[in-house]
Amino acid sequence: MSVSSEVTPRVAIVTGGSGGIGRAVAERLGRDGMHVVVHYASNVASAEDVVQRIVSAGGDAFAFGGDVADEADMAALFDETERRYSGVDVVVHTAGVMILSTVVDIDFDDFDHMMRINVRGTFVVDQQAARRARSGGAIINFSTSVTKRSVPTYSAYSASKGAIDEISMILAKELRGRDVTVNAVAPGPTATSLFLDGKDQATIDTLAAMPALGRLGQPDDVADVVSFLAGPGRWVNGQVIYVDGGLL
Numbered sequence: 425m426s427v428s429s430e431v432t433p434r435v436a437i438v439t440g441g442s443g444g445i446g447r448a449v450a451e452r453l454g455r456d457g458m459h460v461v462v463h464y465a466s467n468v469a470s471a472e473d474v475v476q477r478i479v480s481a482g483g484d485a486f487a488f489g490g491d492v493a494d495e496a497d498m499a500a501l502f503d504e505t506e507r508r509y510s511g512v513d514v515v516v517h518t519a520g521v522m523i524l525s526t527v528v529d530i531d532f533d534d535f536d537h538m539m540r541i542n543v544r545g546t547f548v549v550d551q552q553a554a555r556r557a558r559s560g561g562a563i564i565n566f567s568t569s570v571t572k573r574s575v576p577t578y579s580a581y582s583a584s585k586g587a588i589d590e591i592s593m594i595l596a597k598e599l600r601g602r603d604v605t606v607n608a609v610a611p612g613p614t615a616t617s618l619f620l621d622g623k624d625q626a627t628i629d630t631l632a633a634m635p636a637l638g639r640l641g642q643p644d645d646v647a648d649v650v651s652f653l654a655g656p657g658r659w660v661n662g663q664v665i666y667v668d669g670g671l672l
Contacts, residue, residue: 433484435509436654437501439463439492439549440519442471444616445566448643449516449650450485454478456651458514460485461505465492465519492519492545502552513561514654515553517546520566520584522618524577535580542584546591550606554595559603562654565592567610569668585610589664596662605661607653612668614641636670645669 436453440446441462451474454460460478462485464471471487478485488504490497505512520542523534546565553563568585570578589608596606613619613631619640620628632640649667653660666672 432510434458434513434654435461435505435511436514436516437461437463437505437512437553438516438518439545440465440517441474442467442487444518444618445611445614445643445646446516446518447474448647449518450474451477451481452644452647452651453514453516453654454483454485455481456655457483458654459483459509461501461509462487463492463501463519464489492517492549493540495548495551498548498552502556506556511558512553512556513558514564515549515557515562516564516566516650516654517549517553518566519545519549522581524581525579526577527579530580538580538584542581543587543591546588550591550595554599554604557602557604560658561604562657563592563595563604563606564650564653565606565608567592567608567664569610569612569666569671571610572666572672592664593662605653605658607660607662608664609646609649609653610664610666610668611646612641612666612671614643614646616643634671635668639669641667641669 436458438450441450442464450460450462462471462474475485475487488501490501523538565588567588571582571586592606592608646667
């Protein structure tokens with residue numbers, strides 16, 4: 425369903441939009457008729473490729489780099505979005521990192537880095553989104569279905585994503601009266617480099633067989649749900665939506 429307006433297209437910021445699920449989300453929102461800001465951390469070439477794909481399909485987009493956990497960087501991202509497009513309607517915060525380790529063996533530099541990007545980054549981005557999103561807007565954070573499965577080596581990652589669940593549900597209540605929804609999308613096993621890297625084929629096959637639908641998710645499966653929450657899904661608010669093909 426297109427969510428574009430005959431007068432002014434809606435404007436979406438997608439953090440982590442240069443690859444994986446973020447790329448699929450950015451391109452989907454572009455097809456939905458939104459102006460799209462493709463945020464990236466370091467891979468400018470990939471972000472510009474996403475922009476080009478959106479523009480080639482008839483959309484409008486630009487890329488902007490920055491550290492999601494840095495307040496000045498994210499303020500600059502929102503400032504530039506408002507300068508170019510006069511406002512912000514949708515913020516999809518897909519940016520994050522996953523470092524796996526047992527509790528016994530975890531490197532606390534890795535732990536601190538993951539908490540900075542995943543937890544602090546969500547606070548920083550959501551703060552800007554909450555301050556600036558226009559009426560009728562949507563804030564969509566990214567969690568994981570692993571928070572419900574207690575998988576060994578995922579303790580620190582799950583902890584960071586469990587925090588995102590709570591941030592999302594509480595922010596939805598804090599924005600009472602603003603007509604801005606806040607939800608978290610929690611994918612299951614999805615065929616992205618973040619998920620597949622470091623896994624052998626036997627492990628991948630085992631994981632693919634776990635969901636009731638009998639396959640790994642694809643980034644477009646997740647982007648479909650984001651499109652709904654960013655557009656017509658106005659009565660869904662303060663929820664964690666598990667997008668896992670029936671894994672849980």
